[in-house]
Amino acid sequence: MGAPLYEIRRQGRGLRATVLLAVAGGMVLPIVAGLGQTLKAAFGLFPALGHDRLSVGPWRMLFELPGFWTSLRLSVVTGLGSTLIALILAIAVAATVQGRIPARRGARLLAPYLAAPHAAMAIGFAFLLAPSGWIARALALPLGWARPPDLVTVNDPHGLILILGLVVKEMPFLLLVTLSALSQVDARRLRAVGAALGYAPGMAWIKIVLPLVWPLIRLPVYVVLAYGLSTVDMAIILGPSNPPTLAVAVARWYGDPDPAMFLPASAGAILQGAVVIAAIAALWLGERVVARLALSWLRRGGRGHGAGPVLGLLTGTAMLLLMAGAAAMVSLVLWSFAWRWPFPALWPESWSLRAWFAPGSGLGRALANTLLIALVATALSLTLAVAWLEGEDRAGLGRAGWAEGLIYLPLLVPQIGFLYGLHVVFLSTGAMTGLAAVIWAQGLFVFPYVMIALSDPWRALDPRLIRAAEALGAGPWRRLFAVKLPVLLQPLLTAAAVGVAVSVAQYLPTLFLGAGRVPTLTTEAVTLSSGSDRRVTGAYATLQAVLPFACYTLAFLVPALLYRNRRDLSGAQ
Amino acid sequence: MALDITRLSIRHRGGAALFDPLTLHVAPGTIATVMGPSGIGKSTLLDAIGGHLAPDFALAGEVWLNGKDICRLRPEDRHIGLIFQDALLFPHLSVADNLAFGLPQYLRGRTARRAAVAAALEKAGLAGLGDRDPATLSGGQKARAALMRTLLSEPAALLLDEPFSKLDDDLRTEIRRFTFDHIRARDIPALLVTHDRGDAESAGGTVVGLGQGNPA
Numbered sequence: 001m002g003a004p005l006y007e008i009r010r011q012g013r014g015l016r017a018t019v020l021l022a023v024a025g026g027m028v029l030p031i032v033a034g035l036g037q038t039l040k041a042a043f044g045l046f047p048a049l050g051h052d053r054l055s056v057g058p059w060r061m062l063f064e065l066p067g068f069w070t071s072l073r074l075s076v077v078t079g080l081g082s083t084l085i086a087l088i089l090a091i092a093v094a095a096t097v098q099g100r101i102p103a104r105r106g107a108r109l110l111a112p113y114l115a116a117p118h119a120a121m122a123i124g125f126a127f128l129l130a131p132s133g134w135i136a137r138a139l140a141l142p143l144g145w146a147r148p149p150d151l152v153t154v155n156d157p158h159g160l161i162l163i164l165g166l167v168v169k170e171m172p173f174l175l176l177v178t179l180s181a182l183s184q185v186d187a188r189r190l191r192a193v194g195a196a197l198g199y200a201p202g203m204a205w206i207k208i209v210l211p212l213v214w215p216l217i218r219l220p221v222y223v224v225l226a227y228g229l230s231t232v233d234m235a236i237i238l239g240p241s242n243p244p245t246l247a248v249a250v251a252r253w254y255g256d257p258d259p260a261m262f263l264p265a266s267a268g269a270i271l272q273g274a275v276v277i278a279a280i281a282a283l284w285l286g287e288r289v290v291a292r293l294a295l296s297w298l299r300r301g302g303r304g305h306g307a308g309p310v311l312g313l314l315t316g317t318a319m320l321l322l323m324a325g326a327a328a329m330v331s332l333v334l335w336s337f338a339w340r341w342p343f344p345a346l347w348p349e350s351w352s353l354r355a356w357f358a359p360g361s362g363l364g365r366a367l368a369n370t371l372l373i374a375l376v377a378t379a380l381s382l383t384l385a386v387a388w389l390e391g392e393d394r395a396g397l398g399r400a401g402w403a404e405g406l407i408y409l410p411l412l413v414p415q416i417g418f419l420y421g422l423h424v425v426f427l428s429t430g431a432m433t434g435l436a437a438v439i440w441a442q443g444l445f446v447f448p449y450v451m452i453a454l455s456d457p458w459r460a461l462d463p464r465l466i467r468a469a470e471a472l473g474a475g476p477w478r479r480l481f482a483v484k485l486p487v488l489l490q491p492l493l494t495a496a497a498v499g500v501a502v503s504v505a506q507y508l509p510t511l512f513l514g515a516g517r518v519p520t521l522t523t524e525a526v527t528l529s530s531g532s533d534r535r536v537t538g539a540y541a542t543l544q545a546v547l548p549f550a551c552y553t554l555a556f557l558v559p560a561l562l563y564r565n566r567r568d569l570s571g572a573q
Numbered sequence: 574m575a576l577d578i579t580r581l582s583i584r585h586r587g588g589a590a591l592f593d594p595l596t597l598h599v600a601p602g603t604i605a606t607v608m609g610p611s612g613i614g615k616s617t618l619l620d621a622i623g624g625h626l627a628p629d630f631a632l633a634g635e636v637w638l639n640g641k642d643i644c645r646l647r648p649e650d651r652h653i654g655l656i657f658q659d660a661l662l663f664p665h666l667s668v669a670d671n672l673a674f675g676l677p678q679y680l681r682g683r684t685a686r687r688a689a690v691a692a693a694l695e696k697a698g699l700a701g702l703g704d705r706d707p708a709t710l711s712g713g714q715k716a717r718a719a720l721m722r723t724l725l726s727e728p729a730a731l732l733l734d735e736p737f738s739k740l741d742d743d744l745r746t747e748i749r750r751f752t753f754d755h756i757r758a759r760d761i762p763a764l765l766v767t768h769d770r771g772d773a774e775s776a777g778g779t780v781v782g783l784g785q786g787n788p789a
Contacts, residue, residue: 471655
């Protein structure tokens with residue numbers, strides 16, 4: 001023996017400690033503090049209003065509020081329903097198109113649906129489906145309608161339109177996630193094996209590929225479910241208004257002029273969190289049951305040659321919904337430039353820029369606020385994400401499960417469960433107000449998406465490239481700034497574009513933390529959507545949708561331009 | 574100016590050693606060859622010597638370079654050059670900037686640094702290609718550029734990880750001669766990992782086989 005033993009030292013301790021501190025202090029602490037505040041108020045503790053005894057009074061108040069039980073039912077039905085429908089459709093489409101459309105092109109086709117903010121999509125959808133919307137206009141000629149039909153479509157009391165809107169927005173996301181998971185399981189070859197055993201292509205996909213893909217898309221499905229159950233902006237625009245879904249009801253109670261409503265509102269917010277947890281648990285259980293049942297179905301060995309029509313029908317439905325989504329976005333733009341557009345006409349009779357340049361409409365201020373918040377929140381998030389990933393590299397560590405969970409935490413906890421509480425904490429401690437508080441709150445949701453967008457490309461970087469730099473004498477910082485970041489310019493910009501898109505779409509954080517005094521395109525669009533001039537609403541929603549598009553375009557153009565003489569990096573392979 | 578490896582062994586944390594302890598003396602200007610079945614850890618051995626070993630490995634033994642134990646040094650401080658199967662030129666830099674990346678700090682002034690790069694390009698038969706996108710070079714040009722980039726960083730030793738295995742036969746002979754000539758001219762020790770007997774013969778130095786279960 002006698003030969004010395006060398007431990008390979010993990011490096012970048014300082015960096016990792018800083019990142020951990022920033023995540024714990026900037027992300028986990030606010031969420032916990034906000035949740036804690038909400039929880040205390042839900043059980044009667046709110047000293048500022050003289051409530052200092054633990055009680056279940058707020059819950060009793062909550063249960064007796066008019067429409068509460070309907071709101072609860074609506075939330076569960078719309079959230080679960082939209083998620084299941086979106087999931088089934090996404091799986092059907094993936095099973096049908098896989099191998100026929102290259103994954104890259106699929107991603108490009110879906111990108112606009114992902115980039116469009118929820119509120120903009122919902123407003124466009126409302127324009128499309130309203131009794132005086134495009135669909136009614138298209139039907140007017142054959143059916144001989146001279147004026148808009150007397151039907152309740154948007155804001156229907158059962159939340160059907162809300163379900164439809166959520167499906168249109170979430171199905172493309174689930175489809176994209178599924179398609180990208182496919183590249184990790186060698187789906188092409190598996191399907192070939194299935195085909196060789198006599199399985200119809202779609203059935204081979206569902207029986208062989210799907211069980212492998214599911215673990216990879218489970219977390220995104222949970223995120224979609226949590227969003228569907230607790231969305232506020234889409235539910236205000238498309239959902240029933242009296243009573244509304246639970247999340248909207250809670251937001252309204254929080255905004256009630258009677259400060260005593262704060263207590264039942266907090267109980268409602270906690271309940272909202274419980275609903276999400278229960279629904280995720282139910283989905284998890286359902287997964288076990290389906291897995292059990294599906295096994296015997298699998299063992300029966302049906303080749304699925306009769307399943308083609310079902311799959312075809314589902315895929316057709318999905319395509320129809322995607323087209324409706326596209327039409328919704330187009331109708332936003334049309335309305336913002338339309339002037340005279342009488343009912344059965346399919347096209348405006350005259351055009352105007354008045355909606356865009358109306359003095360005092362606040363469009364400019366909302367745009368400025370939106371841009372400032374988005375840029376700062378994205379810059380902070382991107383810096384933290386790079387620091388996190390670089391810390392992992394230096395330590396030579398993979399990501400622990402708890403760290404992955406930490407990233408997803410803000411996406412799974414319902415916003416309404418902690419944001420108002422956080423607002424109260426900020427107010428009572430005087431920590432932050434106005435714009436800074438809004439940026440902070442939005443960062444909580446921007447960071448996870450930036451991190452998710454950047455992680456895979458970061459890890460896909462050839463480690464030998466970094467070793468080559470090491471061997472040439474480049475230290476850790478030079479490796480980061482002179483090799484990694486320039487080579488990863490395209491994914492970095494894409495992650496930034498994702499960050500901006502997420503920030504622009506935020507509604508509740510802006511509303512609550514800004515105390516209603518920081519108008520952005522989203523808050524204004526949602527407010528205007530209830531019965532204001534369609535042209536002005538259209539202008540806000542169009543601008544809201546254009547910002548993310550512009551950023552994605554830049555993320556594509558800048559590397560192409562900067563690296564036009566660098567074939568491996570220009571993205572034009 | 575020699576590379577001395579004494580009873581070097583590597584194991585996974587909590588696992589068995591990858592190969593039997595290795596002892597090897599590589600004199601300056603010579604190229605020692607390490608051969609062995611695939612998967613035994615030849616590349617991991619080079620990682621260990623170069624300082625690029627992942628933290629889930631443990632390393633026992635000693636590596637001395639020019640009379641210094643380098644095992645505790647960071648990779649960027651070891652002055653050990655690395656040549657891979659692929660050229661791994663930085664895709665965002667021009668050919669000339671790739672070469673300049675490794676130039677030592679003490680060489681000061683734009684003109685002097687550019688002159689050093691131009692001279693190296695000239696030596697590698699790449700004169701006039703400095704502004705090119707590395708992706709547009711041919712396989713042989715990339716290999717020569719990669720070697721020049723490494724040599725410009727003035728390494729005290731060189732590690733070659735199957736550097737010729739992706740080249741076709743004609744090119745292989747040419748690049749091999751080019752590489753070995755430069756190593757001998759620099760008078761630095763080099764360690765070559767390969768599958769190819771021809772590489773080992775052409776290297777003309779000690780040949781050791783990595784094995785398992787033969788206590789040394």
